[in-house]
Amino acid sequence: MSTDSAKRVYLVVNPHSGYGGHLHSLNGIRQAARAADMPLVEYTTRGPEDATRYVRTIARSARAVIVWGGDGTVNEVAAGLAGSDVPILPCPAGTENLLAKELRVPGDPYKIVQVVRAGRVVDCDMGLINGRSFMLIIGVGFDGEVVRRLAAGRTGHISHLSYFWPIWRTFWEHDFPRMRIVADGEEIFNDYGLAFIGNISRYAVGLRICRDARYDDGLLDLVVFGCREQTALVLHAAWTLLRRHPLKGDVVYRQFRNLRIETDQPVPSQVDGDVGPSTPLDISVAPSRLRLIIPPADERRSYWPWA
């Protein structure tokens, strides 16, 4: 990381992310930063998109931004700092922390401060869907329907359990749409199914759907599960759990720069876990749009021995 001492390290906190234990760790970060003589400028977000507005105002004076929240908060900070030189460090402090897990950012406050001081700065691609940016993964069809139902019935904090009924009901009621998919000018799918587009490999609850996806290769990864009925979806899910799916059955796996997905009727999508636009979708990669701080290569394994 740059050592320009005139610039400050900022800590952007989403007070509504995660659980009580994370507040304890937040105090730990403050203490660890003080002990390391690294003053933090702390900002607590006030509502949706506040983080984006705030980080735009500090882009010139920031040496780095530590993001204390889940993937939603990371997305907002990324949207505000895309195209700038300011690197961000996403901490695993939300319900879902796919990017922090992908980067193997530790949860321990002292180790987080150590990563800010001694970590590596790397470039990260972002994706664009119908003109709006995304960081992680898109689902088209089944997955979009689940998130749409969840948002419609949402009453408060979301946990993994909140997804149970939306998934259950979507599973029984979903009609798999016919999708025409064109990747870099070539039609690669024209059948019934569901699709995922990933900038990273991880998906919710530890699944790796876009299993070869890398955030820094200038490409996005597409997985299409050919599927017309519920039993086929169960088989796809089983193979995905076994991390074998691109080798089995009616599956397309492909990397691309530009993608178009069309359907007969509008089909919902989810984008990074939130309700996204409906089809038709135009998806492309914006290479090296964001800078990240990641743990030093030799330490990454010791933080996440199982990953």
Ligand SMILES: [Mg+2]
């Ligand atoms: Mg990639």
